[in-house]
Amino acid sequence: NAGVTQTPKFQVLKTGQSMTLQCAQDMNHNSMYWYRQDPGMGLRLIYYSASEGTTDKGEVPNGYNVSRLNKREFSLRLESAAPSQTSVYFCASRQYGTGRSEQFFGPGTRLTVL
Amino acid sequence: AQRVTQPEKLLSVFKGAPVELKCNYSYSGSPELFWYVQYSRQRLQLLLRHISRESIKGFTADLNKGETSFHLKKPFAQEEDSAMYYCALSGNTGNQFYFGTGTSLTVIP
Numbered sequence: 001n002a003g004v005t006q007t008p009k010f011q012v013l014k015t016g017q018s019m020t021l022q023c024a025q026d027m028n029h030n031s032m033y034w035y036r037q038d039p040g041m042g043l044r045l046i047y048y049s050a051s052e053g054t055t056d057k058g059e060v061p062n063g064y065n066v067s068r069l070n071k072r073e074f075s076l077r078l079e080s081a082a083p084s085q086t087s088v089y090f091c092a093s094r095q096y097g098t099g100r101s102e103q104f105f106g107p108g109t110r111l112t113v114l
Numbered sequence: 115a116q117r118v119t120q121p122e123k124l125l126s127v128f129k130g131a132p133v134e135l136k137c138n139y140s141y142s143g144s145p146e147l148f149w150y151v152q153y154s155r156q157r158l159q160l161l162l163r164h165i166s167r168e169s170i171k172g173f174t175a176d177l178n179k180g181e182t183s184f185h186l187k188k189p190f191a192q193e194e195d196s197a198m199y200y201c202a203l204s205g206n207t208g209n210q211f212y213f214g215t216g217t218s219l220t221v222i223p
Contacts, residue, residue: 004157031209040123042200042215043158050209090158096209102148103202103211105158 004106023091032074120214137201147184
């Protein structure tokens, strides 16, 4: 099992460009999450999807959109990138409901917006 | 409201010394608590969960409901323990999962 995978690993954008970060998991988990990690601020939840077909805002959703394409895939889109979105982005998944469980993380995408 | 508090952003200890990373939480009901570790430029990985009551890599953590704490401890720190550590909480209603801001541990040789 690959677990949680993310593409791309690195990306440099210019202000105003758009891009989509991809995330996929092969553990048949129902819930998926997108976080950003910034120095001194820890992990902040951007959006999450409790189950296929549902998405909800987290702590810092502004400037982002998400799509839960199917049970495996959860993408994060930046429509018009800004320098403040320079960060490391992590996707995570877990199986919620059958006893609470931990989240499993992807390797991260390091995004720089110039 | 801050659910998980890690009061130390940075912590340095000498190799062989005991180490304690603090975590306090605020949540009514019965949450599940976790410690995650992130080595340099790697993904977060689960270190401990309170319901398992196990020791991983020499680390232990006890849930103290009276003090609402879940401190991570190791009696003898090793250089390979240098990493970022996150305390996390899973709520018992809804799909809630909260992380603290993390503590960066440096073990000095």
